[in-house]
Amino acid sequence: MPANRFNGFQDYGVGIGLRVPHYQHIFKKKPVVDWFEIISENFMVGGGRPMEVLDQILERYRVVQHGVSMYFGSAEPLNREHLTRLKALVKRTRTPWLTDHLCWGSVDGRYTHDLVPMPYTFEAARKTARKIREARDFLEVPIAVENVSSYAEFHVSKMTEWEFLNEVVEDADCGILLDVNNIYVSSRNHDFDPYDYLNSVPAARVAQIHIAGHTKYQKLILDTHDHPVIDPVWALYARAIELAGPTATLLEWDDRIPSFDEVHREALKAKRYLPAQMREAS
Amino acid sequence: MNLEQLQRAVFEVTRQPLTPSETMRTRLPDGRSVRDIANALIKPNDRMTSFERLQIYNQQYWFRILASFTEDFPGLLSLMGERKFEKLAIAFLNDCPSESFTLRNLGARLGSWLGDHPEHVAGVERVAIDMANLEWADIDAFDGPELPRFTPDNSGNLSGDTVFRLQPHLHLLNLAYPVDDLLFRIRGIDSRGETVSNAVLNFPRPSKIRRSSLPRPRKVHLAVYRLKDTVYFKRLTHDGFALLQALGQGKPLAKAIEVSMLRSRRSVDRVTELLREWFQNWATLGWFAQP
Numbered sequence: 001m002p003a004n005r006f007n008g009f010q011d012y013g014v015g016i017g018l019r020v021p022h023y024q025h026i027f028k029k030k031p032v033v034d035w036f037e038i039i040s041e042n043f044m045v046g047g048g049r050p051m052e053v054l055d056q057i058l059e060r061y062r063v064v065q066h067g068v069s070m071y072f073g074s075a076e077p078l079n080r081e082h083l084t085r086l087k088a089l090v091k092r093t094r095t096p097w098l099t100d101h102l103c104w105g106s107v108d109g110r111y112t113h114d115l116v117p118m119p120y121t122f123e124a125a126r127k128t129a130r131k132i133r134e135a136r137d138f139l140e141v142p143i144a145v146e147n148v149s150s151y152a153e154f155h156v157s158k159m160t161e162w163e164f165l166n167e168v169v170e171d172a173d174c175g176i177l178l179d180v181n182n183i184y185v186s187s188r189n190h191d192f193d194p195y196d197y198l199n200s201v202p203a204a205r206v207a208q209i210h211i212a213g214h215t216k217y218q219k220l221i222l223d224t225h226d227h228p229v230i231d232p233v234w235a236l237y238a239r240a241i242e243l244a245g246p247t248a249t250l251l252e253w254d255d256r257i258p259s260f261d262e263v264h265r266e267a268l269k270a271k272r273y274l275p276a277q278m279r280e281a282s
Numbered sequence: 283m284n285l286e287q288l289q290r291a292v293f294e295v296t297r298q299p300l301t302p303s304e305t306m307r308t309r310l311p312d313g314r315s316v317r318d319i320a321n322a323l324i325k326p327n328d329r330m331t332s333f334e335r336l337q338i339y340n341q342q343y344w345f346r347i348l349a350s351f352t353e354d355f356p357g358l359l360s361l362m363g364e365r366k367f368e369k370l371a372i373a374f375l376n377d378c379p380s381e382s383f384t385l386r387n388l389g390a391r392l393g394s395w396l397g398d399h400p401e402h403v404a405g406v407e408r409v410a411i412d413m414a415n416l417e418w419a420d421i422d423a424f425d426g427p428e429l430p431r432f433t434p435d436n437s438g439n440l441s442g443d444t445v446f447r448l449q450p451h452l453h454l455l456n457l458a459y460p461v462d463d464l465l466f467r468i469r470g471i472d473s474r475g476e477t478v479s480n481a482v483l484n485f486p487r488p489s490k491i492r493r494s495s496l497p498r499p500r501k502v503h504l505a506v507y508r509l510k511d512t513v514y515f516k517r518l519t520h521d522g523f524a525l526l527q528a529l530g531q532g533k534p535l536a537k538a539i540e541v542s543m544l545r546s547r548r549s550v551d552r553v554t555e556l557l558r559e560w561f562q563n564w565a566t567l568g569w570f571a572q573p
Contacts, residue, residue, distance in 0.1 A: 041384045046427025046450065049511040069383040075286035082383045107293040111380040113350075114342050116292065124285045152335040153325045156283055191327065219329040220338070 006142050006175025007207035008096030012062060012248035014270045016263050019253075023053060025260040033264065035062040037250045038093070040100075041069055044085040058093060064208070064248070065095040066177075069111065072131045072145060073104035073118045087139050095141060097207050099177040102128070102145040102168060117150035120157035120164035129171035136174065144175030144207035149185035149214075149223035161186065162197045175207035178244070180236040181229065181252075185214050185221045198239055206244040211237055211270060212252040226255035228266050238273045246274050288323065295319055296340045297379060299372050304344075306337040347375055350385040354421055355392070357413045357465045361406060361496075370402040386425070389418050409459040409496060416461050416515075419453035419506040423513045426451035429571035442536030446529040447571040449507065454518075454527055457502040462515045464497055509568055516567070522560055526569075 003009040013034030018026075025031070036057060043054050057063060070082065090098060103115040118124050136143045147165055159167070169176055178201060187194035211234075213227030229237075229251070241247065251267035283291075295316055298307050308316050317333050324332035351371050352359060359367045377399075378391045393415040396403055403410035427450045503523035505516045518526070521542050528538035543553060564570060 044384065045386070045425035048423075048425035048428075048451070048508055050425050052511050075284075075289050079383060104289055106383075107289050109381055110293070110297075111383060112293065112296065112339075112343055113346055113380060113385055114296075114339060116289075116296075116339060119285065119288055121285070127285060151338040154288065154323060155325055156288060156323075189327075219334075 004175075004204065004207065006097060006144055006205055007248060008142055010096040010248070011246075012064070012096075012208075014267050015062075015064070015248070015250045016267045017066075017250065017252055017254065018057060018063075019257055021257050022260040022263070027056065029260075030060065031260065031264065033061060035064060035248070035250075037064050037066045040065045040067040040086060040089055040098075043089055044082075054092070063093045063095060064250075065089065065093055065098045066146075066250075067098070067100035068115070069105065069113070070100040070135065071103065071105045072100065072135070073102060073124060073128045074106045075104070075127065076106060076108065078131055078134055079106075079109075083135065083138050090139055090141050097142040097144055097175065098139065099144045099146055099208060101148050102165060103148045115148045117148060117152060117154075117161075118164060119154040120159045120161060122158065122167070125164055125167035125171060129168050129174075132168070132172035132174050136172075142175055142207065143172075144177040144205075145169065145172075146177035146179050146210065147182050147186075149179075149182040149189075149221075151189055151220055151222075153190055160192070160197075161190075162200045166200065166202060169202065169205050174205070176201060176205045177208045177210060178206050178240055178247075179210035179212070180240055181210065181212040181214060181233050182223060184230075184233050184236055185223045188221045194236055195239065198236060198243070201240075201243070203244040206240070206247055208248045208250065209237065209240055209244075210250055210252055211267075224255055225252045229269070234269070234273070237270065241273045291319060291323060292336070292339070295336060296343045297376075298340065299376055300341065300344050304341065306333065306340045344372075347380065347385070347388060348372070351375060351388055354389050355414065355417050357417050357461070357468050358392075358410060360468045361410055361413055361464075362403065366402075370396075373399070373402060386421065389414070389421065393418060406496065408499070409461060409464075412455070412457045412459050412461045413465065415455055416457070416465060416504070416506065419455060420465075420513055423451045423453060423506045423508045426508070428508070428568075431565075431568050432570035432572045433565055440535065442534060444535045444573055445532055446535065446538075446573055448526065448530045449569055449571055451508045452530075452569050453506040454523060454530060455502075455504045455506060456523070457504055458499050460497050460500050460502050462502065462504055462517070505569070507567065507569060521556075525560070526564070 003011045015033060015035035015037055018036040018038045038054070043050050045051065067086070101115050103117060105112045105114050105116050118128070132143055132145060145168065147161065165176070183194045183197050187197065211229050212223070212225045213229055215222050215224040215227065249270045251263065253263045257263065294310065298310065301307055306316060310316060320332040320336040324335050326332045326335070348371055362370060374392060374395050378395055380388055393411055396411045396414055400407045429447065429449060503518040503520060505518055507514055507516070525538055525542035528541045533541065539557065548556070
């Protein structure tokens, strides 16, 4: 299960996001890290320092690309310029799989730069799946889509979020980047049992898992990625590993970022949930 | 309601500027009730109304793009002060929403927009436009593309008909104010010397520049470019700037020289010497791409 056709048959272990405040530490100390996740858009530029940094990272580490603005769920067609730049980056990083979100965020060529939840309709599932297939065919790399955290639900929805996820990934025949923190956040915001969601995910399609922290407010939880992972999310992670087997896992920490060592330590807690024989081997 | 209609309806609401107390407006510009739209689109729950749930996306939209815009234009912020800058930013981003998959390009149209909307920078129009253009050039030079370089070694086939290509990351700015000095002051960088690196990891939060300490108008011809992953500002002479501009417009070498030297009273020998010096210097700085 850990290596499957949705993650290029790679078994990557536990990684962390590559973030600017950690660059100096990484280049100076050269820490041992299973892999780094990069935000694709940060490196879809013409040149300069970002590409220099990326090339240095690629010399020493394995990298997986994670996008934030493909917007598979937007009704408008895929942005060809975006795809062309993304493909150039895929060739440069040799990412074994590529991820982006199951959401929308652009209308008529204008961008929200947000991850807006989908209306869970069959029309939306069909259109979204078609765009994922188009992107995969163009990019020639396996694609996995991430479930987002959400703060609103649409009246027009005809199914649950997890039913929608199933519809899309089956139709697109793509992988899933399973974000267990997002499942937790949405379950609290929309009053569902996160295990109902988790247990219905097609485990064989899980290419990668995200874990993260969040912030609780009086009326809702926001997916802020600025705290350690809380125990209920670790419990969901344990269940995900039980269902999908040991899977490439990534800790997201994007705001109020602590030291590299602290972030890495938090990520490595994921190894506690591996089967005993794999824990000893790692 | 199909997918396209729903997304248009949500985006129309979420991109409306927030109220001064950072809540969602209750009416669209055409008078429609946002509460009615939210109720029609969004399910409420036992803690939040449809309006409140939609408001989260409205707030996230503005908080995100304003934070990015503010980070990109610390010089303009310092020039205008926080209150006027925020008003300007909201008006600009409302008129010119992002049309790029990356927030990097958010301010690309700011300079020309300010030219069309000087009321937002009243009293400091030209210095503000100069600053906006400089800060955008700085962003673009930082990670803009670089083509294979022309070096003095590949100069064997040059003739008067040669058309040079300037590097895409090279920006030529015709400034009415020395805003390069002002920007360095704001960033706390010593700008003595004609070429100054702009590589700073953390900028102090800029405070408002007093009107009395604004620079006096002075024409500055500035090149903003990248060399070895660092952005530099370099002041040019009028003639050198005009020559580069002509080359950048695609004029052949002989024509560009003719255009740029029109007002020169220098001797032919001096002009030849200057040209050799300039081209050697500019090629070393990597400003030319291979023709």
